[in-house]
Amino acid sequence: MAGRVTELAAExxxxxxxxxxxxxxxxxxxxxxxxxxxxxxxxxxxxxxHGPGCPVCVTPAERLDAALALAARPEVILCSYGDMLRVPGxxxxxxxxxxxxxxxxxxxxxxxxxxxxxxxxxxxxxxxxAAPDREVVFLAVGFETxxxxxxxxxRQARALGLANLSVLLAHVRVxxxxxxxxxxxxxxVQGFLAAGHVGAVMGTAELGQLVERHRVPVVVTGFEPxxxxxxxxxxxxxxxxxxxxxxxxxxxVVRAQxxxxxxxxxxxxxxxxxxxxxxxxxxxxxxxxxAPAYRxxxxxxxxxxxxxxxxxxxxxxxxSGRILQGRxxxxxxxxxxxxxxxEHPLGAPMVSSEGACxxxxxxxxxxx
Amino acid sequence: xxxxxxxxxxxxxxxxxxxxxxELRALYADPAQVLHDAALLQVPPGPLAFSxxxxxxxxxxxPGGNIGxxxxxxxxxxxxxxxxxxxxxxxxxxxxxxxxxxxxxxxxAALAAAARQCGLTIVTGDTKVVERGKGDGVFLTxxxxxxxxxxxPIDPRAIRPGDxxxxxxxxxxxxxxxxxxxxxxxxxxxxxxxxxPLWPQVQALLAAGxxxxxxxxLTRGGLASALQELAVAAGVxxxxxxxxxxxxxxxxxxxxxxxxxxxxxxxxxxxVAVVPPEAADRARALLAAGGGAWIGxxxxxTGAGGRVxxxxxxxxxRLLIPLSGELLPRIC
Numbered sequence: 048m049a050g051r052v053t054e055l056a057a058e059x060x061x062x063x064x065x066x067x068x069x070x071x072x073x074x075x076x077x078x079x080x081x082x083x084x085x086x087x088x089x090x091x092x093x094x095x096x097h098g099p100g101c102p103v104c105v106t107p108a109e110r111l112d113a114a115l116a117l118a119a120r121p122e123v124i125l126c127s128y129g130d131m132l133r134v135p136g137x138x139x140x141x142x143x144x145x146x147x148x149x150x151x152x153x154x155x156x157x158x159x160x161x162x163x164x165x166x167x168x169x170x171x172x173x174x175x176x177a178a179p180d181r182e183v184v185f186l187a188v189g190f191e192t193x194x195x196x197x198x199x200x201x202r203q204a205r206a207l208g209l210a211n212l213s214v215l216l217a218h219v220r221v222x223x224x225x226x227x228x229x230x231x232x233x234x235x236v237q238g239f240l241a242a243g244h245v246g247a248v249m250g251t252a253e254l255g256q257l258v259e260r261h262r263v264p265v266v267v268t269g270f271e272p273x274x275x276x277x278x279x280x281x282x283x284x285x286x287x288x289x290x291x292x293x294x295x296x297x298x299x300v301v302r303a304q305x306x307x308x309x310x311x312x313x314x315x316x317x318x319x320x321x322x323x324x325x326x327x328x329x330x331x332x333x334x335x336x337x338a339p340a341y342r343x344x345x346x347x348x349x350x351x352x353x354x355x356x357x358x359x360x361x362x363x364x365x366x367s368g369r370i371l372q373g374r375x376x377x378x379x380x381x382x383x384x385x386x387x388x389x390e391h392p393l394g395a396p397m398v399s400s401e402g403a404c405x406x407x408x409x410x411x412x413x414x415x
Numbered sequence: 416x417x418x419x420x421x422x423x424x425x426x427x428x429x430x431x432x433x434x435x436x437x438e439l440r441a442l443y444a445d446p447a448q449v450l451h452d453a454a455l456l457q458v459p460p461g462p463l464a465f466s467x468x469x470x471x472x473x474x475x476x477x478p479g480g481n482i483g484x485x486x487x488x489x490x491x492x493x494x495x496x497x498x499x500x501x502x503x504x505x506x507x508x509x510x511x512x513x514x515x516x517x518x519x520x521x522x523x524a525a526l527a528a529a530a531r532q533c534g535l536t537i538v539t540g541d542t543k544v545v546e547r548g549k550g551d552g553v554f555l556t557x558x559x560x561x562x563x564x565x566x567x568p569i570d571p572r573a574i575r576p577g578d579x580x581x582x583x584x585x586x587x588x589x590x591x592x593x594x595x596x597x598x599x600x601x602x603x604x605x606x607x608x609x610x611x612p613l614w615p616q617v618q619a620l621l622a623a624g625x626x627x628x629x630x631x632x633l634t635r636g637g638l639a640s641a642l643q644e645l646a647v648a649a650g651v652x653x654x655x656x657x658x659x660x661x662x663x664x665x666x667x668x669x670x671x672x673x674x675x676x677x678x679x680x681x682x683x684x685x686x687v688a689v690v691p692p693e694a695a696d697r698a699r700a701l702l703a704a705g706g707g708a709w710i711g712x713x714x715x716x717t718g719a720g721g722r723v724x725x726x727x728x729x730x731x732x733r734l735l736i737p738l739s740g741e742l743l744p745r746i747c
């Protein structure tokens with residue numbers, strides 16, 4: 048592996064003739080870059096901007112606040128994926144917030160809420176079947192990678208007529224967010240490394256449309272060091288040649304048509320909707336909502352919309368919005384490593400195994 | 416109906432006596448001991464090491480062991496890290512009402528088997544029962560004494576720049592076994608816990624005349640936390656070569672899947688040894704038999720205080736930071 052990466056780094060250095068700014072969309076790629084120190088192997092002038100591809104980072108705060116409120120109810124079993132349990136809601140770091148109120152789901156659990164960690168959404172169905180007198184609420188987060196599993200859960204729950212299972216839906220779509228970044232007046236991104244796992248599900252058609260509309264090269268790639276380096280080399284080759292094209296550097300996993308079974312599930316259970324992304328704001332077509340036949344699984348509709356906590360105070364020093372948009376690096380945040388650490392995160396990017404701040408903190412080279 | 420632990424099993428009456436007679440007596444090297452309030456011990460002359468540890472683990476039984484084997488081996492291993500051979504152990508149990516008796520039997524059998532494996536005797540104990548919902552099946556606390564056989568103090572303060580770092584075996588197996596059991600991951604083939612006594616390897620080093628400056632067992636927090644603790648305690652920089660760290664393929668693959676670092680995963684049968692440079696080759700040869708390896712070097716601290724610097728397999732450098740918070744699987 049080391050030999051291949053070194054070769055790719057040498058080829059990259061001999062290919063780059065002028066400065067380029069590219070974005071790796073996926074937080075898994077950001078972590079691989081920092082984890083392996085790939086940025087130390089890049090030629091000067093090739094600048095990486097870290098993208099918003101961190102599912103827990105972009106989950107809208109109001110959805111998380113609703114989950115926190117629901118988790119406090121005695122009849123509710125609130126379940127979600129691992130990293131989501133640590134993400135601070137909007138009250139975290141806010142001046143004047145109730146110091147005892149839970150600001151994340153682990154805190155809600157410590158305060159007596161029944162909060163469970165799932166590795167598969169189908170576990171939520173088992174929970175609902177085992178506890179018919181409780182309301183099981185699944186906080187469903189993630190990109191097109193995890194959305195099909197939620198769809199499968201809902202299809203099975205519908206077939207079984209499960210009445211005590213619902214979802215707080217926060218699934219988001221990657222391609223519209225990439226487009227929104229390109230439409231920003233201050234955009235600096237000249238090319239994208241697109242996320243291989245999303246490509247495995249959705250195929251490459253959406254990305255092809257993005258290339259056509261905006262004339263930027265996009266290379267789909269994976270998460271191992273050699274995948275990231277091979278993707279960067281292909282992207283730089285396209286930039287140097289002035290060819291805004293789509294390329295797939297992750298052919299062993301991603302096929303052009305994607306995963307038809309997963310796409311059919313998404314089509315049956317969800318409809319595309321405009322959605323706020325935490326840190327990025329509203330994104331046209333940026334998320335999924337429940338299709339009419341599945342709307343009775345909406346937790347807010349079934350259990351009533353909980354009162355949402357205080358708005359984040361302007362006093363919070365967290366700049367996670369600018370970090371998720373690629374406009375600032377984590378180390379430029381005054382709170383990084385001081386007021387904000389993985390033990391006491393002020394923003395979601397410090398939490399997740401895909402968040403950029405967590406990657407910079409975990410794999411740093413100097414004391415903060 | 417399955418037999419289960421009841422509150423009265425801890426109440427001091429006849430049920431408790433039955434529990435001790437039928438289920439727990441086999442733990443004791445000298446069953447007559449259980450009739451006495453305290454154990455009377457004859458220990459050989461020399462300095463003693465003393466250690467205590469509480470054991471809470473879910474699930475109680477996991478691939479490669481259960482809470483009983485952990486509780487004996489864990490405390491014996493703490494003693495081994497002071498260069499001491501474990502001699503005697505106490506075992507206090509807090510049982511939850513409703514615990515199936517068959518689970519208790521398996522835990523007790525594992526306690527007894529691990530005691531034999533470590534060559535120690537269980538000499539005193541206690542049993543309490545808490546109401547259903549107020550425990551997690553079984554909590555164990557063990558305390559042990561051991562006879563120090565190392566000729567020089569084994570202590571982080573003995574670490575010097577130039578010393579060499581070794582690990583006693585491959586990393587992360589216990590962490591993966593627990594995570595797999597907890598999250599229902601059916602790994603094929605299964606990854607078994609590395610739970611095992613460390614004394615045989617320590618004894619082999621001592622018997623060969625290897626000078627040891629420090630030992631540290633790799634438990635929760637894994638190698639990353641242990642190295643950080645040593646670096647801070649000794650005020651030195653530890654320079655680690657990632658390419659030299661032994662990690663078995665199934666452990667590495669599981670970590671990649673779940674977003675974990677093998678260096679953050681728990682171990683229950685591994686230690687890091689810090690030895691002076693002239694002892695490194697000998698130590699490496701002895702530890703290699705158990706899958707051990709040389710992993711790095713001790714350097715003088717560069718800035719304020721100790722730190723751990725990792726050179727990746729690609730030759731790039733970063734700090735090795737201890738795990739923060741719970742290990743939670745990533746999302747995608």
